[in-house]
Amino acid sequence: MIIRAEHLTKTFRTRRRGDGVMGTLTSLFSRAYDDKLAVRDVSFDLEPGELVGYIGPNGAGKSTTIKMLTGILVPTSGECSVNGIVPWQNRTQNGKQIGVVFGQRTQLYWDLPLKESFELLRAIYGIPADVYERNMAEFTKVLALDEFIRTPVRQLSLGQRMRGDFAAALLHNPPVVFLDEPTIGLDVVAKEAIREFIARTNRERGTTFILTTHDLNDVEKLCDRIIIIDHGQKLYDGRIEAIKRRYGRQRILVAEIDGFCADCEIPIPGVRKLSQAGARVSFEFDRERVSADELIVALAKQYELKDVTISEPELEAIIREIYLKGLGVDAPVAEALT
């Protein structure tokens, strides 16, 4: 395995502050602390070449985990290693073998043409000339850097800057790359370009990726495996397909009915009418109890059907339910269609 996290825990200790002037003054001398458990006993392993989505709501502990794995933070307890190196103990060694993209911040130099940031990184990582040239040629082609490589970074669009940041993070051929919200704020086209680049790098170079994101389309398009974390604890670790099967039992069928039906109902257990707009009626059905086939047959018996569509459960709806209610519930996908 290339990344190992074992019972990883991080507690932040903040001095307790009182209210008002007196409270602030007394808190200067008091030893009262508040402990906040940001990450609680999280364990997982990654095999080389995996591309794993690490997701959770705001404040779930995603960034804190990433910061421990990149050597920025020292764990309060538990252990982690990247390629056999303990990140916080051996920061410099670890730095050579990881790449990091923080979507919210750039590592490019604002006042300088994009090319110059690459030159500086080349020196920082001691990238051999042949590797540098090969990577630059490839990234220039794949990320279409040509258009703006001589432009000062502050003049780049967010999408261009992000492409530059990806090239910068991968220039030294890191076997492990951490992506913290890499598509945040990007438009659909730019997102797609970034996703394609991640998938391509993973496929062709075997680079291991951990990706945190709020855009579940990123995860759905890129990852086979997701780890869900909330309140600092790991909720789920497994394949996306499995979570969909397990928690996305509800499907939606939309039927367009020829002729008027004031109150279309299907009296089958496990089917529920969601809404009706003119001739379009949507039903939610539990696919463990009713097959789509049965539902269509039953509908066709009563009404003249013009058109029928069935939608897959969307990951987003499932995850939203998990955030809201934990893993116990079955997630309806009612909102998925609206």
Added chain:
Amino acid sequence: MASRYLATYRQFWRLNTLTMLEYKTNFFIWLFFTIIYHGVAVGTIWIMMSRFPSMNGWSWREVFFLYALYMLAHTLNNTFFFTIGDVPTHVQEGDFDRFLVRPLDPLFQVLSQPGQIWPDELALAVVVFGVAQSLVHLQWTAASAVLLVLAMFGGALIDFAIQLAVATLSFWVIRLDTLRWVVMSLENDFTRYPLSIYNRGVRILLAYVFPFAFMNYFPATTLLHKTSGPGYTINPALGWLTPVIGMLWFAGAYLFWRAGVNHYKGTGS
């Protein structure tokens, strides 16, 4: 390992030069204001001194020399260690994380962030010093030349170490502007005149607490043989102590910095 540091530092200066060429107008505005700033400082000294024939036994030429000596050390620090002042911003904005995920020492990375850093002020300081040393008819001997170089580099190190210590506080304290301002004006305002004119409290502050007096006053007393005056004598050896004080302060400030980085790694801000 070492080659990565060298290559990075070379790039740092190449990129500084590039920024200077890219922002020529800004460079000239900056240069203009640098000249005005030091011109005003020297002008103030001249006005002050024109009202008194001497200040505690120091002529205006000698006080001007004192300023020139300070300028040499201070601008040397500004040329090579200027970006240490960005640490509070790096910590507040979270950019400091970046330095921890790269395979170089974080302090080195802070000091090699390319920007608008040019040796223009240092060049000006050399010119000003050239004028000052001829005004006081500085006796050039091997000893005075060595002392001068030691004072310049040692003084820059003192300047840097104090700023490093202040910047390190930002790992614990969010707002540092006031303290930085106080230390900066202590340095700017009180190094312009001979230490002996101040009261005991200020003398202790500048000699022992924030030893800015070692940047120019003590070396100047040795260089100009002004080691005694009305009611005081100074050991001429003190002028030679500047690099020692610089190294001691730097060692302390660096340990403090290490503790700050460790604190950051424990708390994340």
